[in-house]
Amino acid sequence: QKEVEQDPGPLSVPEGAIVSLNCTYSNSAFQYFMWYRQYSRKGPELLMYTYSSGNKEDGRFTAQVDKSSKYISLFIRDSQPSDSATYLCAMTTDSWGKFQFGAGTQVVVTP
């Protein structure tokens, strides 16, 4: 079983729709959960950072962590064509520790 599973997509949505992304994981020791956005030939850009379970909202982005189910989600409201990118989940056991990344989900927002 892979440590972090993420559907690679592509996920195509019309502009203005809600984008729903998720990852599952197997290591119950993970405590820190991140979402990164990666444009082609660029580095991962931090979007959301969550410690332990719960919800976090930042503008159009909402991150959810359910540690009991080992499941994390990212929602993007009012999606824009500029949101078209690959979204990576990442998680770690310690705030300074190595990240385990998901494979990334390619999102395409069509005008």
Add this chain to the structure above:
Amino acid sequence: EPEVTQTPSHQVTQMGQEVILRCVPISNHLYFYWYRQILGQKVEFLVSFYNNEISEKSEIFDDQFSVERPDGSNFTLKIRSTKLEDSAMYFCASSAPSGQGYSNQPQHFGDGTRLSIL
């Protein structure tokens, strides 16, 4: 906003040669990392570095690889005797953990160096 900067953006090297990839982490960060991403695959951890020594490394990070912080600002990854399978994007990251007056700042990544081995 502070950034992690990496040079060069693209490095082309003959198989068997040595390469040095360079990174300037965010200035108040304490932990430094190298990751790689082979085309079409997930981002993989190579090594983490703290207080002038390696704190953790993956099985990928064998004797072919080494890291160094030669001065107060640069962080380098050296790959000796490169192989074809070393072709990948190499990302540097830095972070600042909570405590010591810092709020917890997770890893910020540079835009990477694309390494092509011929």
